[in-house]
Amino acid sequence: MNTNENSQSYCFLVEWFDTMSSLVKRFKLIYHTKSTVEMHEEKTNRLFLKPTKVEGLKISDFYLGSTVTIFSRSLRIVDFGDEFTKREFLSRSERCVIFINAASVCRAGNVIEILEDKSMRVVNLKMIRLTSDEVKNLLEDYTSPQDISTLLSELPGKNIIALEVMGTNACSILHEFVYGSKGISENILSNSDLFMVTSSVCDSMKQANKIFGDPGGLHFHGAPQLKNTTLCIIRPHAVSDGLTGKIWSAIRENGFIVTAARLYRLSKADAAEFLEVYKGVVREYPEMLDQLSSGPCIALEIAHPDANKNVHQAFREFTGPMDPEIAKFLRPNTLRARFGVNKVKNAIHCTDLPEDAELEVNYFFNNLDK
Numbered sequence: 001m002n003t004n005e006n007s008q009s010y011c012f013l014v015e016w017f018d019t020m021s022s023l024v025k026r027f028k029l030i031y032h033t034k035s036t037v038e039m040h041e042e043k044t045n046r047l048f049l050k051p052t053k054v055e056g057l058k059i060s061d062f063y064l065g066s067t068v069t070i071f072s073r074s075l076r077i078v079d080f081g082d083e084f085t086k087r088e089f090l091s092r093s094e095r096c097v098i099f100i101n102a103a104s105v106c107r108a109g110n111v112i113e114i115l116e117d118k119s120m121r122v123v124n125l126k127m128i129r130l131t132s133d134e135v136k137n138l139l140e141d142y143t144s145p146q147d148i149s150t151l152l153s154e155l156p157g158k159n160i161i162a163l164e165v166m167g168t169n170a171c172s173i174l175h176e177f178v179y180g181s182k183g184i185s186e187n188i189l190s191n192s193d194l195f196m197v198t199s200s201v202c203d204s205m206k207q208a209n210k211i212f213g214d215p216g217g218l219h220f221h222g223a224p225q226l227k228n229t230t231l232c233i234i235r236p237h238a239v240s241d242g243l244t245g246k247i248w249s250a251i252r253e254n255g256f257i258v259t260a261a262r263l264y265r266l267s268k269a270d271a272a273e274f275l276e277v278y279k280g281v282v283r284e285y286p287e288m289l290d291q292l293s294s295g296p297c298i299a300l301e302i303a304h305p306d307a308n309k310n311v312h313q314a315f316r317e318f319t320g321p322m323d324p325e326i327a328k329f330l331r332p333n334t335l336r337a338r339f340g341v342n343k344v345k346n347a348i349h350c351t352d353l354p355e356d357a358e359l360e361v362n363y364f365f366n367n368l369d370k
């Protein structure tokens with residue numbers, strides 16, 4: 001199955017878990033221009049899906065480890081399907097780990113906006129609170145004794161945000177952005193917003209595995225408050241469209257605080273468990289399920305500096321009506337009015353019932369964050 005530059009088609013190997021047979025099936029997926037895809041069974045090359053236009057599918061959604069949804073099937077991209085695709089995508093999909101300093105966690109949305117404006121895509125995100133031993137375990141292999149001493153004096157017991165970002169020459173571009181053309185000088189924390197401990201692609205990969213889920217390895221956690229907080233999920237379509245920073249900034253500008261955060265790639269089963277309360281109640285439930293499991297989403301625990309504030313109620317009001325068209329008419333300054341597309345792609349999930357707030361936060365930041 002050949003692709004070439006003139007056809008502007010790209011080939012990927014994808015996996016799909018067939019719940020009926022409980023088998024993982026592999027396909028070659030070819031992305032043509034204008035959101036058209038076709039699929040062939042990997043082993044037999046038999047046509048599985050003829051060239052078909054899939055609304056909303058973008059070539060930027062395709063990278064190793066990502067999930068794309070085609071007709072309710074969640075397909076995980078596991079490899080490139082040919083040398084042309086590999087050559088084209090490796091050049092633009094370099095990954096780098098970068099950290100938002102404790103002092104700048106409050107303005108994380110603005111920092112992420114800057115990264116997104118530099119054509120950097122956030123592919124992993126986690127707010128973590130490290131002990132001294134965890135700082136050493138995670139960072140000392142890549143830093144000088146002076147730098148690790150600085151980090152040990154500043155990081156333990158404070159929230160920081162670890163980001164894995166992807167883009168063309170991401171490591172070198174971001175290292176220069178953080179430290180200037182001369183690199184790290186005397187202080188690894190000289191940039192007030194961001195720090196990096198390596199500009200090596202290989203070392204960044206090792207760090208990412210440690211932070212975001214090396215199977216059987218160490219796990220670094222945040223510290224969700226759980227009390228008088230509520231859950232916000234930035235839906236996959238909004239993450240894919242590069243709206244994470246803008247939405248996060250809008251939340252802060254309205255007086256709320258983010259006290260826990262993590263990017264998740266929900267399986268269909270996890271999404272169904274979380275959305276079970278809407279099954280049979282909301283007509284759009286099947287589409288909501290497809291959307292929530294269609295790619296990366298970002299879960300945020302929302303708090304407020306006023307201890308007497310009813311956070312659940314206030315944030316639900318700020319989120320706005322489920323239908324963005326209604327929100328634009330009735331409450332144009334709400335999140336869904338500003339960032340939503342339709343009732344399914346409405347940018348934000350927020351906890352609906354006050355008694356569910358702690359349950360939903362706990363589901364994401366304790367049950368899933370293991």
